[in-house]
Amino acid sequence: MNASRLQSELKKKGPFQSPEQEAILNILRTSDLFENRLGRLFREYGLTSSQYNVLRILRGEGKPLPSLEIADRMIQVVPAITGLIDRLEKQKLVRRERCAEDRRVVYVEITDKALETLKKLDAPLEALHKSLIGHLSRKDLKELSRLLEKARLAE
Incomplete structure (x- = not known):
């Protein structure tokens, strides 16, 4: 039996313990590659992936959001949303305001x-997306998304 591509990349001598293990390791390996490439691009604009995610959420919503709502919408779980927003505020990328009715809500x-930073980042980010997975057909991309969503149902 031929070694899988992942087996070769990892220089793994024997087969994987199970197809589940191989699939999980493939997802983690791909995620790491994508995160590194995206992180490099975001750093060119003075952002981290998490900071970009906050700004993407706010731009998409088009209005101020409570910080806990932002935390709920994040792609990756962030344990300290307050610290993340602190850093964005220091960079003058967000403003905070306490809710008049409920002082606990920010x-x-x-x-x-x-918004200007995101506008500059849009085209390079789209180009990076295309360079990372643009070689897949539209059908393959839809199937990949469907399978990943299906995999998350086990949560």
Whole structure:
């Protein structure tokens, strides 16, 4: 039996213990590659992946959101959303405002500076997406998304 591509990449001598193990390791390996490439691009604009994610959420919503709502919408779980928003505020990429009715709620608003940064980042990010998985057909991309969503149902 021929070694899988992942087996070769990892220089693994024997077969994987199970197809589940091989699939999980493939997902982790791919995720690491994508995160590194995306992280490199975001750093060119003074952002981390998590900071970009916050700004993407706020731009998409088009209005201020409570910080806990932002945390719920993050792609990757962030344990300290307050610290993340602190750093964005220091960079003047977001503003915070306490809710008048409930002082425990803090609304976060994207700034014009952040919108300008995201606008500059849009084309290079799209190009990176295409370079990472643009070789897959539209049908393959839909199937990949479907399978990944199906895999997350086990949560």
